[in-house]
Amino acid sequence: MATKRGRKPTGKPRATRASASLPPEIYSTLQDIAKQKKVSVAWVIRDAAEKYIADQWPLFART
Numbered sequence: 001m002a003t004k005r006g007r008k009p010t011g012k013p014r015a016t017r018a019s020a021s022l023p024p025e026i027y028s029t030l031q032d033i034a035k036q037k038k039v040s041v042a043w044v045i046r047d048a049a050e051k052y053i054a055d056q057w058p059l060f061a062r063t
Helices: 026-035 041-054
Strands: none
Touching: 026 041
């Protein structure tokens, strides 16, 4: 019997994948920011989304 490969369970729910179309100039700016910070564009988008949510709904801020 073959063993399953993949991620080990962490107890945390898996992230949900989302797709969005962005104007070229916005994506280019995101790439520049990511390169400056030495992170991925996905990381920049997640960071921006978290900050936006915290700004819009401060009571839902993560702890």
